[in-house]
C-alpha cells in the first residue's frame with residue numbers, strides 16, 4: 548500500500564520499537580504524529596528522525612496514557628487538526644517492577660497498556676472513520692499467553708506481581724483487537740495485534756543495569772528489527788481478511804492463547820473498559 552501522505556499516529560514514538568516504527572514509516576512518505584508523554588524526549592526523537600527525512604511531515608503531540616484527561620485532550624486536539632487519520636499504532640507500554648497507579652487510580656500496566664489506548668482509539672474514531680479503511684495496530688506481546696483477566700484487579704486491589712500485570716495488560720491488547728474487529732467488520736476498519744519479538748529497548752527501565760539485564764535475559768533483537776511487524780501491518784496489501792488476528796514477529800498470523808480467543812471475555816472487557824473510562 549502506498550503510504551505517501553497517509554497520516555499515522557504512533558504512541559510512544561520516542562523510544563525503542565515506536566521510534567523505529569516512526570522512522571521507517573516516515574521514510575515511506577507518511578505524515579507521522581508522535582504521541583509522547585515527555586516533551587524533551589519526544590523532541591529529541593523528532594530531530595533524530597528529521598535528520599534523514601522531511602521534517603515537515605513529523606509532528607509531536609503530548610499524550611500521557613496514565614491520565615485519561617490527557618488522553619481526551621490529545622484526541623480532541625488530533626481530531627481537530629487531522630480530520631482524517633489513516634493509521635493508529637497503539638505502541639506505548641511499560642513494565643514497572645513496583646505497583647503504581649495511574650492518575651485515575653488504575654493499576655499502571657492495565658491503565659497505560661490497555662485502558663488509555665482503549666480511550667484513545669474510541670476518541671479518534673471520527674478521524675479514523677473518515678479514512679474509509681483505517682488501520683488500528685496494537686502492539687501486544689507473546690507474554691499475553693501468561694495473562695488472565697482478573698476484573699477485580701484493575702484498580703490495583705490485588706498484591707502486585709509485575710509479570711502477571713504485564714500478561715494481563717497484553718491479553719487485553721489481543722482481546723481488544725478481536726472485539727474491535729468484530730464491531731467494525733462492516734465499516735472498513737481493520738485492526739491487528741502483534742508480538743514484536745524479544746527486543747532490546749527501555750521497557751525494563753532506562754538505567755544501564757536494566758537495559759543490560761534485559762538483553763542478557765534474551766532481548767536480542769534490535770528495535771529496528773522489532774518494528775518490522777508494526778511497519779508491515781501498516782502497509783501490507785491483501786491482509787484485510789485477517790482483521791482481528793494476532794501476528795508474530797515474522798509477520799505470520801498466530802492463534803494466540805486460548806483465553807485470547809474467548810469472544811465472550813473480549814466483549815466483557817470492552818463493556819468494562821467503556822464503564823471505566825466513563826468515570
Ligand SMILES: NC(=O)c1ccc[n+]([C@@H]2O[C@H](COP(=O)([O-])OP(=O)(O)OC[C@H]3O[C@@H](n4cnc5c(N)ncnc54)[C@H](OP(=O)(O)O)[C@@H]3O)[C@@H](O)[C@H]2O)c1
Nearest residue numbers: 559562563564584611612613639640688745746748749750
Ligand atoms: N521490548 C520487547 O521485548 C517487547 C516485547 C513484546 C512487546 N513489547 C511491547 O512493545 C511496545 C513498545 O515497547 P518498547 O519495548 O519499545 O519499550 P520502550 O523503549 O520503553 O518504549 C515504550 C514507549 O512507551 C512510552 N510510554 C510509557 N508510558 C507511557 C505513558 N504513560 N504515556 C505515553 N507513553 C508512555 C515510553 O515513553 P518514555 O520514553 O517517556 O518512557 C516509550 O516511548 C510496548 O507496548 C511493549 O509492551 C516489547
